[in-house]
Amino acid sequence: MLTVMTQMGALIVAGVVWRLLRPGGLDADTARRVLTTLVYYLLLPALVLQVLWTAPLGLDSLRIALVAGTTVLAMVGVTLLACRACLAERGAVGAMLLAAAWPNATYLGLPVLDSLFGDAGRAVAIQYDLFACLPLLLTLGILLARHYGDPEAVRLYGGGGAIRGLAAVPSIWAAVLGVALNLAGLPLVTWLDTWLGFLADSVAPLMLFSLGLALVFDRFRGRDLRPLVMVSVIQLLIAPLFALGLVWWVGLEGVPGVGSVLEAAMPAMVLGLVFCDRFRLDTGLYAVAVTLTTALSLLTLPLWFAIAGHLVPGG
Structure with missing residues (x-):
């Protein structure tokens, strides 16, 4: 795990260095938009x-989705309780909810699980995100952003319908098609498998590099200290602990069980910046939360890997 996190960290740092040096005059935000698109x-x-x-799709797929969805919902509740203690403004509360409840299941979780477990890890990461986290983000997440956002921004931009939002995500259509072909028992022909693999192999390094491009170090404010501590504790400690309990309860074993705990332990997602900008939440707080939790996760993820590997049956 240490080797994996070192490699992941090196790619993230490369993105950070690009943000600072701007090779060829290309700024980090422009480069990130091109790569992420x-x-x-x-x-x-x-x-x-x-x-x-x-x-292989079966009961474990349902269990992974149950762990993912329940963990997100539980962390929304925990964050709402925590926000009462930190006395944050509405925009900050909205940013904290997005940062603490939804993990970076794809942009960091997918490369990490892919490096640790190969194809089995990829499957866990994709199911964890697409079967639960992403649908909840495009429904509950948008509702929360609307509720805590600036009324003028909500009036101008709205939130979009849940079905419409999900239908606009290319990966959702790819997931529907993939599941349908899988359940129909149609084989994946060799030439198509090779072509898809050629494209797929580029995902992990580009995601990690883009994550580094998104990190910022110049938006910290003293009043953000308490919210940032709360977000970090919830996202990096409470969420994976809660997920570990769920993994035991639903009977997830081996790679699906360990992978689900690691997905819950991922830092705040980068995609939340889009919602903060759109609904005028506290974007500065969210950006720092992404940076801080990402940095801390390089320390906490090996810890959760060791814990899950020891406690999850077959881990």
């Missing part, structure tokens, strides 16, 4: 299709 519309759907077409 490529991943979002082409590379990640190819990976999702390949994995879900060939992965």
Whole structure:
């Protein structure tokens, strides 16, 4: 695990260095938008299709989705309780909810599980995100952002319907197609498998590099200290502990069990910045939360890997 996290960290640091040096005059935000757009519309759907077409789907898939969805909902509740103690403003509360409840299940979770467990890890990461986290983000997450956001922003931009939001995600369509072909028992022909694999192999390094491009170090404010501590504790400690209990309760074993705990232990997702900007939540607080939890996760993820590997049956 130490070797994996060192490799992951090196790619993230490369993105940070690019943000600072701006090679060729290309700023980090522009580079990140180009890379994430490529991943979002082409590379990640190819990976999702390949994995879900060939992965074993069954009760473990339902258990992974149950662990993921229940953990997100529970952390929303925990964060709401924590926000009463930190006396944060509405915009900060909205940012804290998104940062603490939804893990970076794809942009960091997928590369980590892929490096640790190979194809089996990829399958867990994709199912954890697409079967639970992403649908909840595009429904409950948008509702929370609307509720705590600036009324003028809500009036101008709205939130979009849940079904409409899900239908606009290419990976959702790739997941539906992959599951359908899997359940129909249609084989993945060799040439298509090779082509999808060629695209899919680019996802992990580009995601990690893009994550580094998104990290910021110049937006910290003293009043953000308490909310940041709360977000970090909830996202990196309470969420994986809660998920570990669920994994035991539902009977997840081996890679699905350990992988689900690690997914719950991932730092705050980068995608939340889009919702903060759109609904005028506290974007600065959210950006620092992503940076801080990502940095801390390089220390906490090996810890949860060791704990889950010891406590999850077959881990």
